[in-house]
Amino acid sequence: MNNEAPRSIPILDVRPEIEAIWDELMSAIQKVVRDGQFIMGPNVKSFEEEVATYLGVRHAIAVNSGTDALVIGLRALGVGPGDEVITTPLTFFATAEAVHSVGATPVFVDIDPESFNIDVSQVEAAITERTKAIIPVHLYGRPCEMDTLLSIARKYHLNVVEDAAQAFGAMLRGQKVGTFGDVAALSFFPSKNLGGFGDGGMIVTNRDEVADVARALRVHGSRRKYYNELVGYNSRLDEIQAAILRVKLPRLDASNDGRRRVAAWYNELLQDVRGVKVSIPNEDVHHVYHQYTIRITGVNRDLVQARLRDRGISTMVYYPVPLHKLAVYSGRNLHLPHSETAAAQVLSLPIWPQMTRETVETVVTALREALDDAQLGND
Numbered sequence: 620m621n622n623e624a625p626r627s628i629p630i631l632d633v634r635p636e637i638e639a640i641w642d643e644l645m646s647a648i649q650k651v652v653r654d655g656q657f658i659m660g661p662n663v664k665s666f667e668e669e670v671a672t673y674l675g676v677r678h679a680i681a682v683n684s685g686t687d688a689l690v691i692g693l694r695a696l697g698v699g700p701g702d703e704v705i706t707t708p709l710t711f712f713a714t715a716e717a718v719h720s721v722g723a724t725p726v727f728v729d730i731d732p733e734s735f736n737i738d739v740s741q742v743e744a745a746i747t748e749r750t751k752a753i754i755p756v757h758l759y760g761r762p763c764e765m766d767t768l769l770s771i772a773r774k775y776h777l778n779v780v781e782d783a784a785q786a787f788g789a790m791l792r793g794q795k796v797g798t799f800g801d802v803a804a805l806s807f808f809p810s811k812n813l814g815g816f817g818d819g820g821m822i823v824t825n826r827d828e829v830a831d832v833a834r835a836l837r838v839h840g841s842r843r844k845y846y847n848e849l850v851g852y853n854s855r856l857d858e859i860q861a862a863i864l865r866v867k868l869p870r871l872d873a874s875n876d877g878r879r880r881v882a883a884w885y886n887e888l889l890q891d892v893r894g895v896k897v898s899i900p901n902e903d904v905h906h907v908y909h910q911y912t913i914r915i916t917g918v919n920r921d922l923v924q925a926r927l928r929d930r931g932i933s934t935m936v937y938y939p940v941p942l943h944k945l946a947v948y949s950g951r952n953l954h955l956p957h958s959e960t961a962a963a964q965v966l967s968l969p970i971w972p973q974m975t976r977e978t979v980e981t982v983v984t985a986l987r988e989a990l991d992d993a994q995l996g997n998d
């Protein structure tokens with residue numbers, strides 16, 4: 620085995636974007652430091668208004684993380700102990716963890732193998748008299764099929780909380796994700812499509828009373844300082860993060876277009892590669908490719924990933940264990956075949972908005988070689 624990687628391609632390179640707007644970022648950060656207001660200042664307020672305008676929603680409430688946006692969003696909707704919340708097992712653990720955090724129980728419904736998102740046709744069968752909400756996750760930046768979900772939610776009087784952590788800017792039939800449900804959660808974790816220089820998140824909603832409770836919950840449950848009405852959280856976005864995110868928000872669409880261009884190159888170059896299955900959404904779906912994820916079929920995915928690593932190509936598996944198979948759920952004994960197969964086959968390839976066609980070609984060439992090696996059992 621050759622231990623020297625001739626080239627090294629990361630899964631994500633955030634530096635080109637930062638370099639391109641360096642001066643603007645630095646002056647925004649410096650202004651916050653000079654002004655000396657670091658918590659709940661003018662940048663947080665403006666950023667909330669700018670996100671609300673971008674999405675076309677009434678309320679955007681900045682919080683500490685995408686996880687907290689889910690927790691506070693669920694609490695503000697009144698989801699709590701004894702309630703069940705239906706969601707997908709192919710997601711980051713935070714989706715289900717937020718449900719536990721409010722005292723409720725997640726109920727997992729298998730995925731649609733084509734989109735990797737929750738199979739809306741199986742949701743109705745999972746509803747019980749305890750069901751209070753559904754959390755669709757727009758996984759990898761690809762919008763879920765919302766129409767069916769919303770009509771099921773209406774029929775059974777359920778809340779819909781969109782986990783849009785990976786899909787800021789994605790659209791379904793021209794409508795932005797995060798605007799379909801009762802509440803949506805955004806994340807500004809550095810690797811997300813709109814990433815800060817630390818943790819951050821946002822709750823979005825059109826419902827005034829939900830926004831009012833969420834605003835109180837993020838500051839220890841008080842509408843008026845020191846007059847606490849609820850037991851809440853300390854979950855604020857700080858001014859420096861808000862200032863950084865305000866510089867980046869006007870470039871989100873261009874940045875997502877960059878990801879879409881890279882994805883189109885992969886789709887073209889991978890379409891006849893044996894052992895690779897790509898999934899291309901139809902025109903209704905404006906996928907923003909937080910991840911570019913393929914399936915490795917016929918050969919062992921982990922072996923292909925290892926052979927890519929030997930060639931200096933970083934890839935990731937989102938997610939190697941579907942949630943219902945995690946140790947925390949060992950008592951449940953659920954079998955959700957499409958999620959389990961996906962967890963064994965998925966591989967996310969390098970993608971970032973400024974990635975060049977040449978770099979995409981390098982990855983594809985290395986992938987072809989890695990597939991050949993894995994097929995032959997070389998190591």
Ligand SMILES: *Cc1c(COP(=O)(O)O)cnc(C)c1O
Nearest residue numbers: 684685686711713784785806808
């Ligand atoms: C990133 C992510 C979260 C959590 O966001 P944080 O800001 O890291 O707390 C939740 N759900 C999904 C699907 C995510 O990808």
